[in-house]
Amino acid sequence: xxxxxxxxxxxxxxxxxxxxxxxxxxxxxxxxxxxxxxxxxxxxxxxxxxxxxxxxxxxxxxxxxxxxxxxxxxxxxxxxxxxxxxxxxxxxxxxxxxxxxxxxxxxxxxxxxxxxxxxxxxxxxxxxxxxxxxxxxxxxxxxxxxxxxxxxxxxxxxxxxxxxxxxxxxxxxxxxxxxxxxxxxxxxxxxxxxxxxxxxxxxxxxxxxxxxxxxxxxxxxxxxxxxxxxxxxxxxxxxxxxxxxxxxxxxxxxxxxxxxxxxxxxxxxxxxxxxxxxxxxxxxxxxxxxxxxxxxxxxxxxxxxxxxxxxxxxxxxxxxxxxxxxxxxxxxxxxxxxxxxxxxxxxxxxxxxxxxxxxxxxxxxxxxxxxxxxxxxxxxxxxxxxxxxxxxxxx
Numbered sequence: 512x513x514x515x516x517x518x519x520x521x522x523x524x525x526x527x528x529x530x531x532x533x534x535x536x537x538x539x540x541x542x543x544x545x546x547x548x549x550x551x552x553x554x555x556x557x558x559x560x561x562x563x564x565x566x567x568x569x570x571x572x573x574x575x576x577x578x579x580x581x582x583x584x585x586x587x588x589x590x591x592x593x594x595x596x597x598x599x600x601x602x603x604x605x606x607x608x609x610x611x612x613x614x615x616x617x618x619x620x621x622x623x624x625x626x627x628x629x630x631x632x633x634x635x636x637x638x639x640x641x642x643x644x645x646x647x648x649x650x651x652x653x654x655x656x657x658x659x660x661x662x663x664x665x666x667x668x669x670x671x672x673x674x675x676x677x678x679x680x681x682x683x684x685x686x687x688x689x690x691x692x693x694x695x696x697x698x699x700x701x702x703x704x705x706x707x708x709x710x711x712x713x714x715x716x717x718x719x720x721x722x723x724x725x726x727x728x729x730x731x732x733x734x735x736x737x738x739x740x741x742x743x744x745x746x747x748x749x750x751x752x753x754x755x756x757x758x759x760x761x762x763x764x765x766x767x768x769x770x771x772x773x774x775x776x777x778x779x780x781x782x783x784x785x786x787x788x789x790x791x792x793x794x795x796x797x798x799x800x801x802x803x804x805x806x807x808x809x810x811x812x813x814x815x816x817x818x819x820x821x822x823x824x825x826x827x828x829x830x831x832x833x834x835x836x837x838x839x840x841x842x843x844x845x846x847x848x849x850x851x852x853x854x855x856x857x858x859x860x861x862x863x864x865x866x867x868x869x870x871x872x873x874x875x876x877x878x879x880x881x882x883x884x885x886x887x888x889x890x891x892x893x894x895x896x897x898x899x900x901x902x903x904x905x906x
């Protein structure tokens with residue numbers, strides 16, 4: 512029997528694996544090595560079938576140049592018969608087997624004994640074959656067939672894992688795209704709401720005492736929503752590598768001093784003290800983005816600090832041509848489990864007193880990384896936290 516082409520369903524199944532013409536992978540190479548050793552044969556192959564060829568995704572024992580070429584024409588394939596029949600093919604001596612005795616691989620490649628089992632994802636046609644080959648006649652036992660079948664299940668499991676991983680990545684990409692579109696669409700109406708709320712707040716003559724709390728509430732909520740939308744857009748830009756930095760010399764001591772004055776009324780209202788200790792330190796960075804970093808760290812400290820405590824900000828030089836600034840609070844602190852997730856998007860702290868989407872620290876870490884720096888955190892439950900940012904010092 513001579514097969515010159517495969518059923519379209521088999522080819523489609525093979526192409527859906529997205530493994531054709533991909534480089535070797537240790538996960539599959541480990542299984543072909545194991546097949547060779549378990550069955551005591553010189554050659555083992557993980558073969559994927561295409562219209563006019565068979566591609567060796569993994570091989571053990573193939574001589575050069577066949578190993579590097581990683582394929583043969585379909586005319587040289589025993590595996591095609593396994594896929595078409597969808598059952599193991601057991602060949603003691605190919606020179607005498609009616610199905611493959613005229614196959615060119617017998618004379619050209621020395622394929623004499625062959626054992627192959629189909630590889631098949633659930634609900635699909637076979638996409639390939641796991642096979643072992645010997646250059647001399649061999650009587651394959653039932654244990655040999657069973658062992659190779661078990662290894663084939665492992666190959667299929669690995670292919671399934673890769674498919675699931677791709678689907679998860681694609682799902683995340685679609686989710687990311689949706690978030691970006693939704694955030695863009697929400698920003699414009701929220702900006703309008705915030706603008707009109709600000710106008711109503713300033714129109715004291717026409718807004719009565721009863722309506723003013725309502726307007727203030729609208730203003731606060733719209734600002735909160737707009738901040739969330741801006742954070743979502745920032746996060747998407749960072750994830751996609753689209754963050755644009757407008758670099759200029761930045762005096763970190765002056766930047767922290769300015770933010771300290773801006774945050775002072777909020778801190779005082781919460782019964783907190785802001786303390787700044789700063790020495791001259793300059794970096795080359797995006798002033799607006801660095802202000803976003805500091806504002807986020809100080810705002811978090813204010814949220815998590817009890818009345819009567821102090822939030823300390825420090826700026827100084829650091830070893831290795833770096834500048835460091837830190838924000839230290841005396842708040843509730845965090846345990847090790849929480850520390851492991853605080854820089855993940857949408858992470859929420861268990862002890863959080865106020866709401867939030869958990870985007871701020873993820874954005875902070877990304878902005879700092881984009882500046883060539885890094886952020887460290889130390890925290891003890893019940894004693895507070897210290898966030899320290901390291902940035903390259905300006906030469």
